[in-house]
Amino acid sequence: MQAPPPEHCPGVESEEAGKGSACSGCPNQGVCSDPNKKLEDPGKALVVESMKDVKHKLLILSGKGGVGKSTVTSLLARYLARINPDSNFGVLDIDICGPSQPRLMGALGESVHQSGYGWSPVGIEDNVCLMSIGFLLGSVDDAIIWRGPKKNGMIRQFLSEVDWGNLDLLLLDTPPGTSDEHLSVVSYLKDDTNPESLRAVMVTTPQEVSLLDVRKEINFCKKQNIPIVGVIENMSSFRCGHCGNTSEIFPAKTGGAAAMCAEMGIPLLGSLPLDQQISKACDSGEDLTEFKNITTEALEGICSKIMASFS
Amino acid sequence: MQAPPPEHCPGVESEEAGKGSACSGCPNQGVCSDPNKKLEDPGKALVVESMKDVKHKLLILSGKGGVGKSTVTSLLARYLARINPDSNFGVLDIDICGPSQPRLMGALGESVHQSGYGWSPVGIEDNVCLMSIGFLLGSVDDAIIWRGPKKNGMIRQFLSEVDWGNLDLLLLDTPPGTSDEHLSVVSYLKDDTNPESLRAVMVTTPQEVSLLDVRKEINFCKKQNIPIVGVIENMSSFRCGHCGNTSEIFPAKTGGAAAMCAEMGIPLLGSLPLDQQISKACDSGEDLTEFKNITTEALEGICSKIMASFS
Numbered sequence: 001m002q003a004p005p006p007e008h009c010p011g012v013e014s015e016e017a018g019k020g021s022a023c024s025g026c027p028n029q030g031v032c033s034d035p036n037k038k039l040e041d042p043g044k045a046l047v048v049e050s051m052k053d054v055k056h057k058l059l060i061l062s063g064k065g066g067v068g069k070s071t072v073t074s075l076l077a078r079y080l081a082r083i084n085p086d087s088n089f090g091v092l093d094i095d096i097c098g099p100s101q102p103r104l105m106g107a108l109g110e111s112v113h114q115s116g117y118g119w120s121p122v123g124i125e126d127n128v129c130l131m132s133i134g135f136l137l138g139s140v141d142d143a144i145i146w147r148g149p150k151k152n153g154m155i156r157q158f159l160s161e162v163d164w165g166n167l168d169l170l171l172l173d174t175p176p177g178t179s180d181e182h183l184s185v186v187s188y189l190k191d192d193t194n195p196e197s198l199r200a201v202m203v204t205t206p207q208e209v210s211l212l213d214v215r216k217e218i219n220f221c222k223k224q225n226i227p228i229v230g231v232i233e234n235m236s237s238f239r240c241g242h243c244g245n246t247s248e249i250f251p252a253k254t255g256g257a258a259a260m261c262a263e264m265g266i267p268l269l270g271s272l273p274l275d276q277q278i279s280k281a282c283d284s285g286e287d288l289t290e291f292k293n294i295t296t297e298a299l300e301g302i303c304s305k306i307m308a309s310f311s
Numbered sequence: 312m313q314a315p316p317p318e319h320c321p322g323v324e325s326e327e328a329g330k331g332s333a334c335s336g337c338p339n340q341g342v343c344s345d346p347n348k349k350l351e352d353p354g355k356a357l358v359v360e361s362m363k364d365v366k367h368k369l370l371i372l373s374g375k376g377g378v379g380k381s382t383v384t385s386l387l388a389r390y391l392a393r394i395n396p397d398s399n400f401g402v403l404d405i406d407i408c409g410p411s412q413p414r415l416m417g418a419l420g421e422s423v424h425q426s427g428y429g430w431s432p433v434g435i436e437d438n439v440c441l442m443s444i445g446f447l448l449g450s451v452d453d454a455i456i457w458r459g460p461k462k463n464g465m466i467r468q469f470l471s472e473v474d475w476g477n478l479d480l481l482l483l484d485t486p487p488g489t490s491d492e493h494l495s496v497v498s499y500l501k502d503d504t505n506p507e508s509l510r511a512v513m514v515t516t517p518q519e520v521s522l523l524d525v526r527k528e529i530n531f532c533k534k535q536n537i538p539i540v541g542v543i544e545n546m547s548s549f550r551c552g553h554c555g556n557t558s559e560i561f562p563a564k565t566g567g568a569a570a571m572c573a574e575m576g577i578p579l580l581g582s583l584p585l586d587q588q589i590s591k592a593c594d595s596g597e598d599l600t601e602f603k604n605i606t607t608e609a610l611e612g613i614c615s616k617i618m619a620s621f622s
Contacts, residue, residue, distance in 0.1 A: 042450055065487040066377010070520075097374055097488030098524045143527035145489045145534065148459030176376040176487055177408035178456045208594035209381075213409045216454035223456065243554035249587060253594045276560060283519035283564045 001283055041102035046160035047188045051119070054090070054167040056310050057189050059200040059226070063213025067205045068234035070095070071282055072272070073173040076306070079130045079289045079299040080169065084307070087168035090121060093132035094185055095145050095175040096151045099236040108283025111135055117163035123173075131162050147178035155184045169310070176213075178220045186224050195225060199267065199309065202231045206248065206256035218264055229309045230267035232302055233257035235274040239294075249274060270302040275289035357471035358499045361429070365401070365478040367621050368500050370446045370511040370537070374524025376487035378516045379545035381406070382593055383583070384484040387416040387617070388612040390600045391480065392439045395618070398479040401432060403469055404443035405496055406486040407462045408455050413445040417596025422446055432590035436598075442473050459491035468496045480621065487524075489531045497535050506536065510620065512580065513542045515571075517563035522571050529575055541578035543613055544568035546585040550605075560585060581613040 017023070018033025026032075051057075060076075062069045073091060081089045093101035102108045102122075110122045112135045112302050121129035133144065133154060146154075164170065175181050189198045204214040214231065221228050233256065237246045252259075261268040272278075273294050281288045289296050328334070329344025337343075362368075369389075371379045384402060392400045404412035413419045413433075421433045423446045432440035444455065444465060457465075474480065483500075486492050500509045511532050515525040525542065532539050544567065548557045563570075572579040583589075584605050592599045600607050 027463055037600065064377060066375060089405060097490050098376075098527070100520045101524070102378075103520055103523065141526040141530055143489045143534070145494065145531055147491045147494060151490065161341040175567075177461065179408050180453045180458045180491075183456065183458060207590060209312065209411045209414055212411070212414065212451060214453040216409070218455040219452055220456055223454070238549065238558075239559060240551040240554060242556035243551060245551065245553035245554055247587065248547075249549060249560070249585065250590045251587060251594075253591070272562065276562060279518060279561045280564070283562075 017039060030076070035111070041156075041187070043156045043160060044188055047156065048191075050160045051164065051170075051189070052160070052282075054164050055171050055197070056169045056304070057172060057198045058169060058229070059172050059174060059182075059185070059198070060203060061174055061182070061200050061217045061221070062176060062203045062210075063178070063215075063217040064204070064210045067203050067210050069176075069203045070100045070173050071278060072173050072203045072232055072234060074101065074282075075272075075278075075289065075295065075299060076192065076303065077105075077128055077171050078287055078305050079296065082289050083123055083303065084168070085127065088127045088166055090130075090164055090167045091128070091130045091160075091173065092122075092160065092170060092172045093130070093134065094155050094180065094181050095173060096133050096146065096154055098175065099132045099134035100107040101130055101132045101173055103285055104282050105130050108134075108140065108285065108286070113176055115163060119160045120163050133276070149273055151180055152184040156188065159185075159188050178216060182220065186226065190224070190226070196227060199227045199229050200264075201229045201306065203234055204231060204257050204260075205235045205250045206233060206252035207250040208253050209259050210250075211254075211257065215260065218266060229267055229306055230269035231257050231261050232269050233271040236271035237272040241276065267305070269305050270298055272298045272302075322375065333472060339487060344469050352467075352498070353532065354467045354471060354574070355499055359502075360471070361471045362418065362475065362481075362500070365475050365481050365601045366508070367480045368509045369480060369540070369617070370483050370485060370509070371514060372485055372493070372511050372528045372532070373487060373514045373521075374489070374526075374528040375515070375521045378514050378521050379583070380487075381411045381415055381484050382589060383514045383543055383545060384482050385593075386583075386589075386600065386606065386610060387411065387614065388416075388439055388482050389436070389598055390607065390614050392436055393600050394614065395479070396438065399477055399560070400440075401475055401478045401481040402435075402441045402484065403473075403481060404467050404484045405469065405492050406442070406466055406484060407444050407457060407492065410445035411484065412441055412443045412484055414596055415593050416441050418598065419445075419451065426474060429472045431474050440475075442469055462491055463495040464614045466492060467499060470496075470499050489527060493531065497537065501535070501537070507538060510538045512540045512617065513577075514545050515568050515595045516546045516561045517544060517559040517567035519564045520522070522565075523563075525568075526571065526575065529577060536559070539577055540579035540617055541604065542568050542572050544582040545578050547582035549585040552587065578616070580616050581609055583609045583613075 023029045060073045094101045113120045121131040204210045238249045336341045371384045388402045404410045416435045424431045432442040515521045549560045
């Protein structure tokens, strides 16, 4: 058991901290009475030090699950790396309970090496590296049954103990929702002296149920003062392989992402079609950006807007 | 600030609890020294009392987001209610950060009434009622930015302070993953004297990335001793509205759900096709089970297996 605080402890955040009658004799009296004491999580300083050579960070958010956050993250990382061969990109999978980046990036079964500088992320291409809890599991079927504080500890480790090196952009693939993982990663990465270094993109399908959750996520970013680069509409349409006609599988009822973006004053970065090739490539970890196809055509416009927002 | 425990408190779980020298004078000495004291969350007793007329509980789990957990939950509830008009069904949406049941069930904008018996769930049909945090928000766009403990408190309230009345089956729509919400709901609902009263069904798409996460969820249930009714494969195929041909949009690489079920010894309950009608009905809250269609045909087999597992 941890030593209990002394009776009548005024609390570390109180003005009386270190000065109250209960403080005399307490081993923390010196720290508490220091007028320059930091109430911040001491982990934040470690994160700042470890990430000092990571120029920009981009959160990939969605609200709803299964709209393609992870797929879009891996496509963005690969396409950005391909068209910017002199820049370095990293992907951090903070979906602790459902990591899918190792499979999507074709790195299933790889393991993470420990060096004097910390964990080394797994190299995907010459200029793309990946870190995920998926690399640390004994079996891919293992369930991570963790409550918030343990997940937060893992995220802190990923940010402070991974040897990211020099990166132009770190893409962070998040779990659905607005909870522990999101609050933690924002509190660690937000730099009030350089608020533009952390930005967010939203992924949604044209469906109303997905747009509903993206609105929540946009409001989350506004509350946390995170600039939003824009919205990517995924699975916008499906072209039948038999007849070549296009169907809207997840039909937009109220104008889809375009209408929502106009209403909320957020740019629409582009739309990615629902393509069987993508689903297959996701399962096999294949790189779709190697050849020209309907996905890379859509990625071109999206990626140039993302790069422009950082320069 | 909460009153700190006395110095040298042996801890409530210790054998010395209430007997140590530090215990004399402590206001909790009586409780601690009681040999019949309960270490369980006191909320559990409230949940048991409140849920005493709810015969069976069914968790709808998936691991991965966006595979259709919420859609499947609403379809199951509506179809079960339709074919069992003398039974009562309830739906509890424990996806605190992304509640979609109010929209799916066509109850957007409804509000929850408080009575002497607690919150009254919203009536969807004569024998289906629904409770969701979506009913408690000022605006549907509001983001619930809560860490684990607050979400757990909300779930406890939903289980102990909602006037569920007499229900034959309560369906619980969960968020993706295996974290706070899942652990909380299992700890509150698991009844060691009647372990069959809480069961789980899994929802997956045929894709490898989704099957991967369902395996984690199956292992979660095994660890928690929750009987698994079976797996529902969703979005198994898409029939083009133009040419009538069927395409596998999320193609199965390794045999899909059927192969995984065989390998893990879990029944496959059935497959639901990917149907534009479902997507539209989800956005509008329309009831698809009213008329015979490809979805109700698939639901028939699935629901009879679920009902059989409870009798």
